[in-house]
Amino acid sequence: MSEFDDQTPLLPLARIEELRSLLHRANRFYYVEAEPIMSDSEFDRLLAELARLEADHPEAHDPDSPTSRVGGEPVSGFETIAHARRMLSIDNTYSIEDVVAWHDRVVKALDGRAPRYVCEPKIDGVAINLRYESGRLAAAVTRGDGERGDLVTGNVRAMDSVPLVLGDDPPSILEIRGEIYMPDDAFERVNADRETRGEQLFANARNSTAGTLKSLDPAVIRARGLRFCAHGRGEIVGLEAVATYSELLDRIRALGLSVSSRTSLCATIDEVIECIESFGRERAEVGFGTDGMVVRVDDFASQEALGETAKAPRWCIAFKYPAEQAVTRLLDVGWQVGKGGTLTPRATMEPVFVAGTTVQHATMHNIEEIRRKDIRIGDRVVIEKAGEIIPQIIEPVASERNGDERPIEPPAECPDCGGGVEQEGPKLYCTNPECDAQFRERLKWFVGRGQMDIDGFGEKLVDQLLDAGLVSHFADLFRLERASLLTLERMGETSADNILAALQEARNRGLARVLAGLGIRHIGTSAAKVLARAFPDAQALLAAEESELEALPDFGAITAKSLHDYLASDSARSTFDQLAAVGVSLESEQVSRSDDSSVFSDQVVVLTGTLEGFTRSKLAEQLESLGAKVTGSVSAKTTLLIAGENAGSKLAKAESLGVEIWDEPRLVEELSRLRS
Ligand SMILES: [Zn+2]
Structure with a gap:
């Protein structure tokens, strides 16, 4: 028995208090003093004892108990809030x-x-x-x-x-x-x-x-x-x-x-x-x-x-401190295909030890940089690593050349699909819209969190689906069936069902997310939002004149032309048609506009507890569009607390400050009143 065990029987509540303070102290000694006062296994054992006691004594609930660290539910996004005092950078x-x-x-x-x-x-x-x-x-x-x-x-x-x-x-x-x-x-x-x-x-x-x-x-x-x-x-x-x-x-x-x-x-x-x-x-x-x-x-x-x-x-x-540098020989340059068709140079070098690891690959930004620095295959090159795993080539050591060095030529065709290559600005692009390598990268982008946000789709699954030939178009994702998913390696029935459910949910993300997900050149998340605000659906967007696009906020002539060319292409029309055919919404979500009569105007709102019908980030966005300011903690400035199930200390604090408190049904009622 060690010194932390319960020597004399304590009342459960007193033991809970004792364990909490002991475990808080143990963390402090471990992280702050770097002098552990108990072994990891002992810590885990006492933590388990505390969790058992807390389960038997809900009246002793404390949101800051050491057991609460892992109790948090996964979140769906993050609110942005203002700092009480600005966080400056340092010169x-x-x-x-x-x-x-x-x-x-x-x-x-x-x-x-x-x-x-x-x-x-x-x-x-x-x-x-x-x-x-x-x-x-x-x-x-x-x-x-x-x-x-x-x-x-x-x-x-x-x-x-x-x-x-x-x-x-x-x-x-x-x-x-x-x-x-x-x-x-x-x-x-x-x-x-x-x-x-x-x-x-x-x-x-x-x-x-x-x-x-x-x-x-x-x-x-x-x-x-x-x-x-x-x-x-x-x-x-x-x-x-x-x-x-x-x-x-x-x-x-x-x-x-x-x-x-x-x-x-x-x-x-x-x-x-x-x-x-x-x-x-x-x-x-x-x-x-x-x-x-x-x-x-x-x-x-x-x-x-x-x-x-x-x-x-x-x-x-x-x-x-200056980044660490080393000198080695450049052996070859390959070209990697990105989601927008970009071909990015990747250098292979004689292995060299720099900043703690041995490296043999390095990045260079683009063909322009290679030409400007006159880097040649066979050159001795200076590489630099500043915390990154992959270092960068800084410059060739021209004085060490012996005449055998060869210039780095841009590839005549896409190394993956054999399609044509063209240069736009400093970058090279594969021009084949059907390029497999491009599509692989674009599909990984499409399913990602900021785009269609399809739960459970990692890079691995995308690779599996493509390698198995189950998907060769964005729309094919939505045609996936349980039986074909189950043919994939290490795919269980539960995972397959979860994937199908996530795909179902993703059908309703709306036009802005679809546009952001397609990886159209020059159209990122914010440009996609601008488009979805300006056009009610994909049909209207496809019919847009180039001059209309150019007039949009933050759109210039280049973006407008490139987008217009894309929209006029057969591949764009087919993409939209196919997505519509598999039930993907191509309509813009109607964003409610702030208006003075809103009950949320000028409210300082805090959200707490579990809300059944909302994700926090979406709700915060919605309330802010209605004129409210959403903050993270209850203070004297808070005017409204929206409390879901299992609300904890924020609810108590709001009550003590006399802040108005709504439950979820009340919130739903107020929101629906605004719509009517
Ligand atoms: Zn290609």
Whole structure:
């Protein structure tokens, strides 16, 4: 029996409290102090005991219990909400001279007084703002554009490295900014796993972090081992006595938030430079991606005095380490076919070790770049890798040529289908609309989340369907039958039924999603929305004049011509006809317009609990189109709470603030009243 076991029988409620505080503490020691106080198996055992007790005692429900991390339901999208204080970016430089010049400006602005600085490694991840209210995690919002970001609270709650409840004596409001990142070993695990499942690999740990954070399933996030490290502050109420950044770090560390173990306090600019240089020698070994060193003025009063420019604070600068380079020989260049028919050059090189891995492939952007840099096959080339798995070719070493090098010729025909090749701008395209390789990429795009959003369709399934000859046109997807799906490898009856149900649902996504999904050149998601607003259905769009298209918002002559040519083609007509024939809606959804009489005008609305008939993101969009502002947490500004089943702390808070509360039937009633 270990020290954490129940020695004397406690009343269940007291034991629940004890276990919660013990498990919160265990997380803190593991992630913040890096000194585990119990083994993983013991943690899991106590967590299971807590879950059992909580199931027997629903009266002890606490949304921030350690058991709640995996309880979150998959989400269907993310709301965007405004930051209480803007999240600025930091000015970058690659030169030590610039850092010294910055120091000189700081000293001058502070009337000749040299401040103390704090140096902190710049972690390569996703910036996030964590908001704690009365010591409990209330919201997690990505940086976004600095003004507004995505509300990802549910996903961040699934990260063991972020405390749900702060330690003793927390301030009433604490917003801490920091970086969510994936350590190298976790990143390797994720990619190895994706490789075995035939999924596309993440190019670097930062993309992997961003992808994970936007995952719709909290269980995935929990399994991926994301970490958090604090590096700044937002709105804070109740820590007025803290006067410096270094004190703030000590304080929040004591509250249970992870801070960098490599923070240095520097009394002079020489110490800062020494710190930058010494970390430059060690950073390959820290176990996670860093790309620089952030230097900031320590005391808040001086920060205030220095102020900020439109985009970055003047009291802070980031020194960026140069990307690692290596020299190797270019052996060959192949051309990969993308969904829009683009042919992208891909270099094969003699294997070379750079930034921690051996590489033999590199990317180049396009044929223009190859010509401009005069890169030739057989050249010694400089490659550079900045956190990515696939490096880039920077330039040839022309002085090492021996005359045997050959220029890189654009392919005369598509390497996949043998179709014609033409150049538009700097890029080469396969001109064959029937090109198999293109269609494969386009189909993967078509089923993707931002387009037709067909649940259960990964790249693997698309490959399987094409290889089995079951699909050779977009419309064929909707002709799939249970029996033919079951002939695919590792396809069970449940999966097949789920796929058919997802296809059924996808038939009603509407014209904007179909247009975005077809991968028409120049027509991305936003252009597709513009078209769906302007035309009621595909027939009207097919009949449009080029001049009508050119007059649309954000459409220029090139886009209009290219789209018009496409719409006039036999292949476009056949695509639309076939989609209509299999029951795919080609009509534009009618978006309700904001009008003054709407009961939602100027309301500040919070959504909580499970709503049967709505997805959160769609509902938020709808309410905003009716003039409401949808936010993530209940505050004094909230005017309306829409509470579904199992609403928790937000409902309690709204009640205590006297906010108007609607249940789902009331919401449905109000919405239908608007329509009548
Ligand atoms: Zn082709």
